[in-house]
Amino acid sequence: MNDKLNRDAAQGAGQPQGASRARGASNGLVAIMAKEFRRFFTDRRMVITTLLLPGLMIYATYSVMGSAMQTMFSVSEDYEYQVAAVNLPASIKPLTEQAGLDFVEIDPASTEQIAQIKQRLSEKDYDLLAVFPADFDARLQSTLGGDAPPSTTPDIELYYNSTHTQSATAHSLALGLLDSYKNALLPLFSVNANSDVAYDLVTKEDEAGFMLSMLLPMFMMIVLFSGAIGVAPESIAGEKERGTIATILVTPLKRWQLALGKVVSLSCIALLGGASSFIGLMASLPRMLGASGAPAGDGPGVLLYSTTDYLMLLLVIISTLLLFIGLISLLSAFARSVKEAGTLVSPLMILVMVIGALGIFSQSAQENLLFYMIPIYNSVQCMVGIFSFTYDTAAIALTLLTNLVLSGVCVVVLTKMFNSERIVFSR
Amino acid sequence: MGGTDTILQVTDLSKTFKLSAKQQRLENTSEKLRRAVDRLSFTVRKSEIYGLLGPNGAGKTTTLRMLATLIRPDSGDALVDGYSVVHEPQQVRSRIGFLTSELKLEEFFTPSYLFDFFARLHNVDPALAAAHKQRLFERFGIGEFSEVKVASLSTGMKQKASLAISIVHDPAIIIFDEPTNGLDVLTARVVTDYLAELRDAGKTIVLSTHIFSLAERLCDSVGIIVGGQMSVSGTLDEVRAGKDLEDRFFDLYQQQAGEAA
Ligand SMILES: Nc1ncnc2c1ncn2[C@@H]1O[C@H](COP(=O)(O)OP(=O)(O)OP(=O)(O)O)[C@@H](O)[C@H]1O
Ligand SMILES: [Mg+2]
Numbered sequence: 001m002n003d004k005l006n007r008d009a010a011q012g013a014g015q016p017q018g019a020s021r022a023r024g025a026s027n028g029l030v031a032i033m034a035k036e037f038r039r040f041f042t043d044r045r046m047v048i049t050t051l052l053l054p055g056l057m058i059y060a061t062y063s064v065m066g067s068a069m070q071t072m073f074s075v076s077e078d079y080e081y082q083v084a085a086v087n088l089p090a091s092i093k094p095l096t097e098q099a100g101l102d103f104v105e106i107d108p109a110s111t112e113q114i115a116q117i118k119q120r121l122s123e124k125d126y127d128l129l130a131v132f133p134a135d136f137d138a139r140l141q142s143t144l145g146g147d148a149p150p151s152t153t154p155d156i157e158l159y160y161n162s163t164h165t166q167s168a169t170a171h172s173l174a175l176g177l178l179d180s181y182k183n184a185l186l187p188l189f190s191v192n193a194n195s196d197v198a199y200d201l202v203t204k205e206d207e208a209g210f211m212l213s214m215l216l217p218m219f220m221m222i223v224l225f226s227g228a229i230g231v232a233p234e235s236i237a238g239e240k241e242r243g244t245i246a247t248i249l250v251t252p253l254k255r256w257q258l259a260l261g262k263v264v265s266l267s268c269i270a271l272l273g274g275a276s277s278f279i280g281l282m283a284s285l286p287r288m289l290g291a292s293g294a295p296a297g298d299g300p301g302v303l304l305y306s307t308t309d310y311l312m313l314l315l316v317i318i319s320t321l322l323l324f325i326g327l328i329s330l331l332s333a334f335a336r337s338v339k340e341a342g343t344l345v346s347p348l349m350i351l352v353m354v355i356g357a358l359g360i361f362s363q364s365a366q367e368n369l370l371f372y373m374i375p376i377y378n379s380v381q382c383m384v385g386i387f388s389f390t391y392d393t394a395a396i397a398l399t400l401l402t403n404l405v406l407s408g409v410c411v412v413v414l415t416k417m418f419n420s421e422r423i424v425f426s427r
Numbered sequence: 428m429g430g431t432d433t434i435l436q437v438t439d440l441s442k443t444f445k446l447s448a449k450q451q452r453l454e455n456t457s458e459k460l461r462r463a464v465d466r467l468s469f470t471v472r473k474s475e476i477y478g479l480l481g482p483n484g485a486g487k488t489t490t491l492r493m494l495a496t497l498i499r500p501d502s503g504d505a506l507v508d509g510y511s512v513v514h515e516p517q518q519v520r521s522r523i524g525f526l527t528s529e530l531k532l533e534e535f536f537t538p539s540y541l542f543d544f545f546a547r548l549h550n551v552d553p554a555l556a557a558a559h560k561q562r563l564f565e566r567f568g569i570g571e572f573s574e575v576k577v578a579s580l581s582t583g584m585k586q587k588a589s590l591a592i593s594i595v596h597d598p599a600i601i602i603f604d605e606p607t608n609g610l611d612v613l614t615a616r617v618v619t620d621y622l623a624e625l626r627d628a629g630k631t632i633v634l635s636t637h638i639f640s641l642a643e644r645l646c647d648s649v650g651i652i653v654g655g656q657m658s659v660s661g662t663l664d665e666v667r668a669g670k671d672l673e674d675r676f677f678d679l680y681q682q683q684a685g686e687a688a
Binding site: 028030031032035039043239243244246247248252424 | 492496497498499520521523525529532533536540544545549
């Protein structure tokens with residue numbers, strides 16, 4: 001509207017009784033924000049559904065998922081492998097106990113029993129079948145003596161099922177056992193012979209960070225977006241639907257104060273919801289990481305990152321939330337009802353999920369700075385960078401700037417929408 | 428008209444709406460545009476109750492919304508206490524109280540909180556607001572309901588709370604669309620009595636109604652709108668011209684219908 005003309009002019013004259021301009025224009029902005037907070041924090045139902053439930057649910061889901069993965073991808077220590085051997089040579093027998101494989105010996109003549117074991121292996125009901133040549137030890141001696149042609153080198157057959165965790169483990173145990181026996185007989189050279197040394201130099205950070213950088217960005221984006229959906233349509237489309245926004249619009253409150261006040265306060269509330277989810281995730285992390293084989297360490301995953309990492313993450317999250325709230329607010333202001341707002345927002349939700357999912361496939365953060373000017377994508381890449389310890393501070397700065405500028409644009413457009421009678425009184 | 432005691436001067440105010448396809452279907456019409464208010468002019472003097480009278484769809488609500496700066500006129504202007512609704516809406520907003528049944532109070536909050544909230548939006552000094560709240564709530568018997576959520580209030584109590592809150596900043600002009608709509612006779616009487624009281628205290632009130640008896644009882648001046656146009660405007664006695672207001676309306680209505688045909 002044309003209130004720019006008179007914003008400052010003629011303010012002294014003819015003031016209505018009781019009004020005082022002295023306390024500045026920020027009063028209205030503060031009042032709008034205070035109302036949004038009050039609306040939220042004095043409503044027990046809202047506090048429970050947006051603050052407590054997300055964190056609790058994520059903790060519960062991921063803890064259960066972590067435990068399930070643990071049983072899926074690892075073999076418990078007291079598991080007894082179901083292994084059988086045909087013609088188990090006398091030379092190898094003494095070594096089997098140390099390897100943890102207690103072979104059942106099968107008569108080479110009972111072909112039926114052998115076939116049955118193979119069947120059970122394919123049904124994941126058995127772990128390993130080792131078939132040795134009948135004269136294994138004798139042929140081994142002649143090979144070692146060098147007086148036998150290479151074609152007579154004895155061959156051992158190991159039958160297993162690679163999709164069955166226990167079977168795959170039994171297979172590698174058997175391979176290890178045979179390998180070390182071979183090395184003992186013919187020590188040409190050895191690899192990683194010292195069992196006291198940890199040869200895999202992956203750091204605890206790397207392994208855990210890799211896991212987190214894959215999953216967390218998408219997870220965070222979805223959590224942040226759902227948090228924003230939880231508050232913005234209700235506050236904007238809801239007020240429009242119920243006719244309470246028009247009551248505010250007849251006061252001298254500036255439209256930009258209404259727009260900015262809503263966007264900022266709703267972002268704060270959504271941030272708390274996001275924090276709840278984040279805490280839930282971090283608390284469930286030890287189980288998740290334990291399950292993936294990454295060393296979970298003694299403490300929760302939280303300890304992996306430095307304070308600076310967390311600060312960066314927080315800044316990225318805040319700027320992302322502001323943008324999300326800004327975008328959802330625009331769609332909500334456009335909608336005639338909360339329900340319609342939900343319909344309008346869902347394509348955006350899908351977009352956020354897809355872009356978040358792209359983050360799963362990035363090993364490390366995008367290096368080309370220009371990409372950090374693409375909203376949503378930039379947030380995902382920043383998170384990938386932070387979680388995988390590969391972030392570039394310039395990229396984060398550019399992301400923050402982009403998101404803040406775009407949120408500002410959202411506030412400006414929202415102000416225009418609040419000024420438009422077509423939007424406020426749409427029929 | 429337009430002497431020194433004029434507080435509201437409306438000149439050639441017009442508003443045309445684009446009808447949506449849905450609205451065309453609902454109203455069974457093929458016209459794309461609806462001229463809701465058509466070059467409307469009238470004057471309201473200080474400390475009077477002015478009633479806009481007209482049948483459904485005459486354009487009363489649209490006119491009042493333009494005066495309240497919620498919608499912009501296509502052409503024409505209105506000066507509220509000397510400020511243009513087109514060019515100085517911010518000034519107008521701080522001088523008027525606007526009340527209609529479509530403007531709702533947020534159900535989640537209490538009348539007391541909402542009063543304070545709107546006092547802040549109007550930049551009213553907190554101490555003044557508190558005293559004003561006490562006085563108004565007592566006047567309307569809201570006192571014991573002041574901490575009850577609006578959602579739990581009766582329609583009448585809601586209307587009284589809305590009225591109190593709409594004048595939180597003690598405006599010089601009160602614009603009231605259908606003040607007694609949906610109220611029982613008792614509550615309606617409380618509201619109309621209060622409007623008369625405000626007028627006696629020097630406030631100016633512009634209201635709309637399609638109830639002629641109400642206008643006759645309450646208003647000092649009236650304007651009769653038919654089809655978005657002002658048929659006649661003046662003091663109650665001038666408009667009545669010795670007749671019953673309702674009969675006068677039918678005369679005017681038939682006259683206008685005859686002209687249209
Ligand atoms: N936002 C809008 N979009 C389209 N048409 C509208 C809009 N607002 C009002 N109208 C139309 O303008 C005309 C005047 O409406 P208005 O609400 O001003 O009448 P009114 O005198 O208040 O009637 P009532 O006594 O029924 O309240 C009506 O035909 C209405 O359908
Ligand atoms: Mg009306």
